[in-house]
Amino acid sequence: MTDTDCDNVAGVEDPDIHKRYLSISRVRNRINEELARDVEILEEHHSELLEELKDVVCLETDGENDD
Template sequence: MARTRALLTERDRELLAEEDGGNRRYQAISEIRSRITEEMETDIEILRENHPQLLKELREIVCEDKSG
């Protein structure tokens, strides 16, 4: 089965991993930021209205403390 992306594309992941990715890296960061601030907000609202359990699962993953 083909993998789908969550927030980052495979190329986003590659660019973020590069220490000196230049302009392409900064462009990817800008696009990711837009997805977080614009698209994610819409998706969360849709989940809240239509499938609260999926929203709960998303929150558990995103808000999980992995520091310890």
């Protein structure tokens, strides 16, 4: 995420609701498009990097559930 998107999603300096939703939308698009494409490329060409990505993204949360 960009620094601005991080700040807006986290509510730093109380961004207006439009900026916050715009940042959330941008992040969601990156997850669904860019990250998905990156995973496909790593699956095919560099499984070790894919495992590193999984290790970071799929970290255990000490049994805590965000639901």
